[in-house]
Structure formats: C-alpha cells, structure tokens
Amino acid sequence: MVLLTAPLKVRTHLTDRFWRTQDLLQYARHFRGRKNRCYRLAIRAVTRAFVKCTNARRLKKKNMRTLSINQITAASQEHGLKYPSFISNLVKCQVEFNRKVLADLAIYEPNMFKSLVALAKRRREEGFAAALGDEKEPAGIFSQVVHYQWR
Amino acid sequence: MSSSPTSQWRTLGDIGHCCHPCLNPWEPHGANVFHRPLPKTSLTSPPWPKIILPDPEEETQQHREVLRRVNELIATGQYGRLFAVVHFASRQWKVTNGDLILIENTLDAKCGERIRMEKVLLVGADDFTLIGKPLLGLDLVRVEATVIEKTESWPKIYMKFKRRKNFRRKKIFIRPQTVLRINTVEIAPSLS
Numbered sequence: 001m002v003l004l005t006a007p008l009k010v011r012t013h014l015t016d017r018f019w020r021t022q023d024l025l026q027y028a029r030h031f032r033g034r035k036n037r038c039y040r041l042a043i044r045a046v047t048r049a050f051v052k053c054t055n056a057r058r059l060k061k062k063n064m065r066t067l068s069i070n071q072i073t074a075a076s077q078e079h080g081l082k083y084p085s086f087i088s089n090l091v092k093c094q095v096e097f098n099r100k101v102l103a104d105l106a107i108y109e110p111n112m113f114k115s116l117v118a119l120a121k122r123r124r125e126e127g128f129a130a131a132l133g134d135e136k137e138p139a140g141i142f143s144q145v146v147h148y149q150w151r
Numbered sequence: 152m153s154s155s156p157t158s159q160w161r162t163l164g165d166i167g168h169c170c171h172p173c174l175n176p177w178e179p180h181g182a183n184v185f186h187r188p189l190p191k192t193s194l195t196s197p198p199w200p201k202i203i204l205p206d207p208e209e210e211t212q213q214h215r216e217v218l219r220r221v222n223e224l225i226a227t228g229q230y231g232r233l234f235a236v237v238h239f240a241s242r243q244w245k246v247t248n249g250d251l252i253l254i255e256n257t258l259d260a261k262c263g264e265r266i267r268m269e270k271v272l273l274v275g276a277d278d279f280t281l282i283g284k285p286l287l288g289l290d291l292v293r294v295e296a297t298v299i300e301k302t303e304s305w306p307k308i309y310m311k312f313k314r315r316k317n318f319r320r321k322k323i324f325i326r327p328q329t330v331l332r333i334n335t336v337e338i339a340p341s342l343s
Contacts, residue, residue, distance in 0.1 A: 050310035050321070094284040097272065101236050101243045108245075109234075112280050125202045132202075140204065146284050 068099035075106035079117040081124075089120035092127070093142060221279045225338055230276035233336040235294050238270040238286075246294065250333040257327045260298050266331070268294040274338060281338070293337045300330040 003009045021039045027049070028035055028042040035041040073083040090097070095116070097105075106113045119142065126140030189195050224230060234247045240254045260266055271292045274281045281287060309322040 047310065047312050047319070050308050051312045054309050054311070095272075095282060096285040097236065098243050101245055101272075104245045105236075109275065109280075112275055115280070116282075125204060128199075129202050129204055141207070141210065 065099060068103035071103040071106055072099060075110075075113055076117055076120075079114055081117050081121055085124055086117060086120045089123040089127070090116065093119060093123050094146060095119070221281075224279060230278070230338075233274060233276050233338065235271050235275070235292065235336045236273040237268045237294055238272060239268050243272065246333050246336065248333060248335055251299075252296070252331045252333065254329045254331065255304070255326050256329070257301070258298060258329050262298050262301055264298050265334070266296045266298065268296060274336065291339055293335070293339070295334045296331040297334055298329060299332050300328075302328050302330075304328050 003012060024046055025036075025039065025042055027046045030036070031042070031045055033041075035045040069083065072086070076083055076086040102113075102116075105116070122140075123142045126143045130137075130139060130143065232247055234245060237244050237246050239252075240256065244252060246252070258266075269289060271287045271294055272283050272285060274287060274292050281291070304326040306323045306325050309320075309324060311320045312318065
C-alpha cells in the first residue's frame with residue numbers, strides 16, 4: 001500500500017489483508033486438516049511449529065552428541081575398553097579428537113579405531129603401573145607428554 | 152628350595168620380624184617370609200589383573216620396524232586415497248579429495264582462492280595412519296581447499312511463545328555461509 005500523505009492515510013481501509021494472511025498460511029500448507037486452510041486455526045499451529053523448530057535446534061546438538069557417545073561406546077566395547085577410560089586415556093596421550101570424528105572413525109575406519117583403542121589401553125596400563133609402583137621408575141613410552149612449538 | 156630355619160632368622164634378624172608368614176603379600180617388604188608357595192585364596196593376589204608391560208628394547212625394535220615400513224610405503228607412494236581430520240572453523244572435519252564443506256560464517260578469502268588448512272590432526276590411508284599429538288607438522292601434510300561459494304542461509308525463524316501470558320517474540324535470522332571444496336590431501340616423506 002502506498003500512503004504518502006496524511007489526508008490520504010485518513011481515508012483508507014485495510015487492503016492487503018490477503019497477503020498478510022498468505023504470509024502465514026504459506027507455512028501451514030503441508031499441515032493436516034483445517035489448519036492448512038483456515039487462518040484462525042493456522043496461527044496457532046504455525047506458532048507452535050516455530051517454537052518447536054527453535055527448541056529443536058538446541059536439542060539436535062545434544063542428541064547428536066549422545067548418539068556419537070553411544071557409537072563410540074559400542075565400538076570400544078567391541079575391543080574390550082569402556083568409553084570413559086577410552087576417552088580419558090586418549091586425551092592423556094595428547095590425541096584431541098572430538099566425539100563426532102571419533103564416531104565417524106569407528107564407523108568408517110574400523111582398523112584405525114582398533115589401533116586407537118589399543119593406544120588407550122596401553123596408556124591405561126602405564127598409568128596403573130605408575131600409580132602402583134614407586135615413583136623411581138621412569139614413565140612409560142606412551143605417557144610422555146610432548147612439549148613443542150608447533151609451527 | 153628354602154634354606155635351614157636358622158639361616159632365615161639370621162638374614163631377617165636386623166628387621167625384627169615375627170615368625171608368622173604374612174598372609175598379605177601386597178606389602179612391599181616382608182612378604183612370604185619362608186619362601187613357600189602360599190595356598191591360593193581370595194586375598195593372595197590383588198583383585199585387579201597383574202599388569203606386565205612389554206620389554207622396552209623389544210618394543211623400540213618393533214617401533215623402528217614399523218616406522219621403516221611406513222616410511223617405505225610413503226616414499227614409494229604405495230597409498231591410494233588419503234583422508235585427513237582437519238580442525239577448521241572451530242570444528243573437526245573428516246576430509247578427503249573432492250569433499251564439499253559448508254561453514255556457517257564468512258572467510259576472508261575471495262571466491263576461487265586456494266586455501267591451505269594447517270591444523271591437521273590425523274592423516275590416513277589404507278594401510279597406515281599418522282596421528283598427531285595433537286597436530287601434525289606443516290612439513291608433513293598439506294591439505295588444500297578452494298572457496299567455491301559465499302552465500303547466506305535460508306531465513307531461519309526464532310520464535311518464543313508462552314500461552315495465556317500474551318508473550319510472543321519472533322525474529323528471522325540469516326547466517327552467512329561459505330562452501331569449500333577440498334582439492335588435495337598430500338603427505339611429504341619426512342617422518343622421523
């Protein structure tokens with residue numbers, strides 16, 4: 001609607017109601033029942049849909065992380081190690097993969113994942129040996145922390 | 152196997168031991184005074200399994216052998232497609248040649264420019280993998296990508312609604328996006 005001056009604006013009535021309702025009904029066209037046609041019912045359904053969409057964006061990240069963790073747990077249990085010890089020992093070996101990548105490796109690179117589990121197991125045993133024995137023995141090969149300037 | 156009882160007493164006289172055999176061999180000294188094999192009970196050994204780490208010299212030999220073979224494979228070029236795990240735009244991606252990556256922000260590079268990704272965590276082939284602690288060296292791996300497209304995302308809706316409280320907020324936001332195509336993942340033969 002083009003209303004440029006005050007006198008013009010006083011003598012008008014609403015003319016673009018059709019487009020205002022269509023703006024909302026376009027989002028409801030794939031719904032079931034009368035809420036895809038009738039504006040009053042569609043407002044409620046579309047609002048709920050938008051709110052669910054917003055909340056799902058937060059939950060998707062949470063669910064994907066849970067899924068990755070479950071996949072990693074399953075894969076490491078196949079090789080005889082539990083998820084908490086696998087992750088903690090991998091981090092102690094300075095191998096910083098996130099759960100998404102670890103889950104991808106577990107699915108698509110099984111041999112690689114097996115060697116990662118073996119590394120974590122070995123680091124775990126070295127940790128136990130260091131804790132149970134005296135502090136006079138040197139740290140194991142895989143327990144040595146690398147300090148270097150990466151560049 | 153054990154010597155006469157009188158010699159036992161002489162060796163341990165300075166410590167001042169009692170003559171009962173200690174039934175708890177987890178103590179550092181004084182276990183199994185009479186050097187007789189104890190009957191196996193629930194307390195003769197600790198409840199965790201005994202850890203035997205492999206021999207260090209044997210291990211270093213094995214490691215050297217593995218390194219030699221991997222260096223051979225890399226030098227002769229007997230690897231097929233390489234994949235890499237790259238840390239880019241605060242995310243980790245598992246990447247090969249010809250992959251497309253969608254990044255939810257802008258990059259300084261223009262469309263068509265070639266980019267080198269430097270934070271490489273892992274490089275793998277069919278037979279071997281190189282894992283970085285945590286990153287691999289710049290002279291070892293090279294991952295190159297080209298910027299293909301710089302667009303915006305579809306209009307996403309952010310809506311809050313509380314029923315019966317007259318509370319309704321709606322916002323439409325559009326995020327900038329960049330599409331990268333990974334051109335190559337290469338290894339250089341300089342392992343030590």
